[in-house]
Amino acid sequence: MKNTPKAIVEITVDVVIFTIEDGELKVLLGKRIIEPYLGKWSLPGGFMWKGETSIEAARRILATKTNVADVYLEQLYTFDEPTRDPRGQIVTISYFALVPSNMIGLKQTEEYKSELFSVTKIPALAFDHEKIVKYAVKRLRSKLEYTNAAYSLLPNKFSLTELQKIYEIILGTLQDKRNFRRKYINLGLLEKTDAMSGGKHRPAVMYRFKKRQPIELQEKAF
Amino acid sequence: MKNTPKAIVEITVDVVIFTIEDGELKVLLGKRIIEPYLGKWSLPGGFMWKGETSIEAARRILATKTNVADVYLEQLYTFDEPTRDPRGQIVTISYFALVPSNMIGLKQTEEYKSELFSVTKIPALAFDHEKIVKYAVKRLRSKLEYTNAAYSLLPNKFSLTELQKIYEIILGTLQDKRNFRRKYINLGLLEKTDAMSGGKHRPAVMYRFKKRQPIELQEKAF
């Protein structure tokens, strides 16, 4: 046992960036421009640098894809199958982030493409990234049920209907409008603003989250 | 950015081994016999080996401290502050395990001591292990609320009172005996055995978990 070699590994950080667009929950994927898995879709990620923490690396990766600062970002799981990367024993610390879709920049150059994919239509992915995405979706659902994480998918001000749609899309269940409103308002996380929505129809009262930081609820609410 | 050096790190695996003893939730700690932190209490842990996964390393560490096989063991979180280990950038993948107290062997040699500490009386620990323990306790509470994890703290057969005590100790709340029994039996996780408890008083019907593997409940039950 004393002579068994320690693993000496490089660390990558992969980020599952969720957003809601066109009424669907989507994930940002990029087409790989280097080996291994050249040309395959994969999660945005990269190596962790010397002296850096994994969450700093995650923020750095996020910053290259989006222009958001105080976004919901949480460590997901560490995947370390020794065979998961053909280059050798490379451990990945995965994160997931929630970002309003208008904050995501899709760079489309000749050699590199980013695209949003509905979580119901994920293509074959590089490495074990399909497993990571599945895990992230599961975690996201449970976060929505007992935290205020939805704040991170919405602009500062939003209508209750927009909020309700987020829950319906991610949890995959329709909510009763009156029950949803009563329940959410009673959670005490929101405050009314004096703004109203524009648009073709009756204007809606715009709400705002009192705190745009993660808050855990005592009870599962949805 | 291309010239920023990748972190090349060693990986340790630390395991928070929980048990219940004398009506208290306890954690197994060992006194370190090597630097750094020589002589300080710390979580059982060790380096991940080449070609090994972190959960294999966790099982290996667990096997040196206990004699259990199919125990509840779950990845907790990965801690990677570059300064967390004075030897350099060493990342730890933490796990937590639930073990019946009679399955834990406390080796006491001249140079090495293992002891169980109540989670309310954790001494100063090496590295960031206090943070890890705190995190593990929080996670354990929530696991108890919506999984059958309690199976892993009990022998095969047990009375409902013993089960109830586990919940009371870990959640820190007293349960009503009749309500607890009705609720737990309705979860459908248990089956009666035809064994009865021995002891000085009225014998209790012994139950058994139908499955001694992790099961997630749909709803938070406690």
Added chain:
DNA sequence: TCAAAAGTGTTGAAGATACACCCATGG
């Protein structure tokens, strides 16, 4: 005036909580 989304209360059912006494055993 029409289409589309906003907004609003009540009732019934189900689930959760509170609560107290008798039973079986060993010493």
Added chain:
DNA sequence: CCATGGGTGTATCTTCAACACTTTTGA
């Protein structure tokens, strides 16, 4: 016969779910 833990049912309260119509606006 006593001390100790085992075992059981009901009434109330709270919470959740189901349900439909009116209002406001822009086109």
